[in-house]
Amino acid sequence: MHTLIILGSPRKNGNSETLARSVASGIEQHPEATVEFIRLNDLQLSACQGCGGCNKSSTCVITDDMTPLYEKVDSCDHLLLVSPIYFYGLSAQCKTFVDRFQARWARKYLSGIRFRQDEERQGTLLATAATEGKKIFDGALLTAHTLFDALDLKNGEPLLVRGVDYFGAMQKQTLILEQAMALGRRIAGGRS
Numbered sequence: 575m576h577t578l579i580i581l582g583s584p585r586k587n588g589n590s591e592t593l594a595r596s597v598a599s600g601i602e603q604h605p606e607a608t609v610e611f612i613r614l615n616d617l618q619l620s621a622c623q624g625c626g627g628c629n630k631s632s633t634c635v636i637t638d639d640m641t642p643l644y645e646k647v648d649s650c651d652h653l654l655l656v657s658p659i660y661f662y663g664l665s666a667q668c669k670t671f672v673d674r675f676q677a678r679w680a681r682k683y684l685s686g687i688r689f690r691q692d693e694e695r696q697g698t699l700l701a702t703a704a705t706e707g708k709k710i711f712d713g714a715l716l717t718a719h720t721l722f723d724a725l726d727l728k729n730g731e732p733l734l735v736r737g738v739d740y741f742g743a744m745q746k747q748t749l750i751l752e753q754a755m756a757l758g759r760r761i762a763g764g765r766s
């Protein structure tokens with residue numbers, strides 16, 4: 575079982591990454607589980623140009639650091655999308671990554687190609703936000719769910735943390751980090 579973890583914050587070792595690393599350590603307790611991190615902020619990703627090039631070929635016509643990520647996402651068993659909340663939505667890095675999957679949306683809905691529909695394949699959103707707002711994760715959840723649908727990934731149980739803002743705040747949330755590790759164990763055991 576291979577989990578691909580997409581880190582969407584520009585802050586290295588920030589709150590959302592700290593959360594993701596706890597989930598990863600739970601996953602890695604399973605002897606057959608493997609984990610790979612991708613830090614979007616280190617990559618050169620063009621925004622989707624809405625050119626329609628993928629409508630027929632189901633392939634993005636832009637060649638950049640996103641190109642190898644399509645194959646990585648296609649071949650993983652579990653995708654973790656990890657983002658800080660920016661203005662009630664995903665970070666720009668995450669949103670750019672998501673939009674480039676228009677090519678996969680086109681493959682599924684325009685070409686009718688269903689690539690993998692293994693029951694166990696899942697996508698999960700991990701997100702952190704500074705405030706306690708009731709709707710603070712709604713935008714990010716909708717975007718993540720739309721992505722997971724395009725990729726034929728089952729919606730995994732999200733882990734959403736309110737009230738963490740300054741750098742290092744997440745490290746003090748020991749209870750939540752334990753919950754994150756438990757989520758990782760469930761993901762690796764196929765029960766999340």
Ligand SMILES: Cc1cc2nc3c(=O)[nH]c(=O)nc-3n(C[C@H](O)[C@H](O)[C@H](O)COP(=O)(O)O)c2cc1C
Binds near residue numbers: 590591658702704705
């Ligand atoms: C540009 C920007 C926009 C933000 N917008 C929100 C917001 O709308 N609501 C909120 O609760 N927190 C907001 N935050 C705070 C971050 O979501 C919060 O600090 C998060 O835990 C940062 O995670 P990170 O350390 O992984 O980057 C914003 C932060 C930045 C830099």
